[in-house]
Amino acid sequence: MTPIATTSSPVLQTATQNALVDALVEQGWYVGREVIDLELCDALNHELLHRAAYNKLDEAGIGRGKQHLLRKDIRGDAIHWLDRGSAAQRRYLDAMSELQQALNHALFLGLFEYEAHFSHYPPGAFYQRHVDSFRGRANRVISTVSYLTPDWPSDAGGEMVIYHPDDSSLEIARVVPEAGTFACFLSETIAHEVLPTRQSRTSIAGWFRRNASLGGVLDPAR
Ligand SMILES: O=C(O)CCC(=O)C(=O)O
Numbered sequence: 001m002t003p004i005a006t007t008s009s010p011v012l013q014t015a016t017q018n019a020l021v022d023a024l025v026e027q028g029w030y031v032g033r034e035v036i037d038l039e040l041c042d043a044l045n046h047e048l049l050h051r052a053a054y055n056k057l058d059e060a061g062i063g064r065g066k067q068h069l070l071r072k073d074i075r076g077d078a079i080h081w082l083d084r085g086s087a088a089q090r091r092y093l094d095a096m097s098e099l100q101q102a103l104n105h106a107l108f109l110g111l112f113e114y115e116a117h118f119s120h121y122p123p124g125a126f127y128q129r130h131v132d133s134f135r136g137r138a139n140r141v142i143s144t145v146s147y148l149t150p151d152w153p154s155d156a157g158g159e160m161v162i163y164h165p166d167d168s169s170l171e172i173a174r175v176v177p178e179a180g181t182f183a184c185f186l187s188e189t190i191a192h193e194v195l196p197t198r199q200s201r202t203s204i205a206g207w208f209r210r211n212a213s214l215g216g217v218l219d220p221a222r
């Protein structure tokens, strides 16, 4: 009889974590293909598509707290914040907290929290060029994106463009949003955008944060 496996394979291999840390230090960004466990991507993808089909997503906006605005001309995705509500979410968030420890250990970043949301971009949706954190209010320190759609066709659009940290008009990478691919970059310095997608596009965007609360004013996560 085959013994039943008691441990599942790691979501992010140690070698991947090491390569990621090196790339962040050297260039401020990392992209790896086939690095997130595909079974996990599949489970997360189904959860997100189910929510999309039953209208259980919120239209995404820009800005946080009281400055939150809906701007379809800037971003067209619909989201759901991860809440540990499924085994797949828990496995993903546990892997991100392992990555948080590795980043803190190697880079002394003092990251203390991770927030993440599912994103569904319907056909035609995009997210214009932006940075995820504003200088001087560096609560979001490192951005992560995991892609969930299997077999992304080469003519489907929806790539994430990464721009040069010193020249935000200079394109340095184009990331195909295919299941298994994981991207990670410095939230304050790396501008990026999502090109218009021609088919439904699924992902999880997340941020390792530092606490930026000042003078007793609570810094809202969202
Ligand atoms: O989905 C992506 O490729 C990037 C999404 C993004 O930039 C964001 O949600 O801030």
Ligand SMILES: [Fe+2]
Residues within 6 Å of the ligand: 130, 131, 132, 143, 192
């Ligand atoms: Fe972003």
